[in-house]
Amino acid sequence: MDKRKKPNKKCEIKFFKITSRIYKSVINLRTASIRYQSATGRKPGVTGEIGEVLVAKKLGLKLAKSDQCAGFDALDYKNRKVQIKTRRGQVGKEPKKFGRVGKFSKHKFDYALLVLLGEKYEILEIWKLNYSRVHRLIRKIKRREPTINQFIHKATEVKSRRDL
Secondary structure, eight states: OOOOOOOOOOOOOOEEOOOHHHHHHHHHHHHHHHHHHHHHSOOOSOHHHHHHHHHHHHHTOEEESOOSSOSOSEEOTTOOEEEEEEEEOOTTSOOOTTSBOOOOOSSOOSEEEEEEEOTTSOEEEEEEEEHHHHHHHHTTSTTSOOBHHHHHHHOEEOOSGGGO
């Protein structure tokens, strides 16, 4: 058996603020996504990325450059770790409240934000739930994927940075 120690692979996480260049790129991506869906009837897999950038701009969050090892997506103005989940509604509708939020990793974070987007990727609602409440919620669920309704029922609505 090989007794060599494995190197300590501690990830160095870098962050970035949403500049006007990044924001314009996401607006272009949003437009291309809407056109693509209109032409093909298929949703491209960009909702999470668009939602993260839009909520980061609105709330003044710094996004992590890599999501490979962090277990969270952003830092807020108090340097708290934020996990961001984004859901987008169907054409002409809001996101279905009985749909799933998405799977939470086992990494610790300070709180989660659930961003509900309209069909054109406009922010409709933002909901916040502290880690301890997220943990209590997901430990009861086999795949760590609560429904949107379950999350919202325990969360508080965020209107601005002051609500963080």
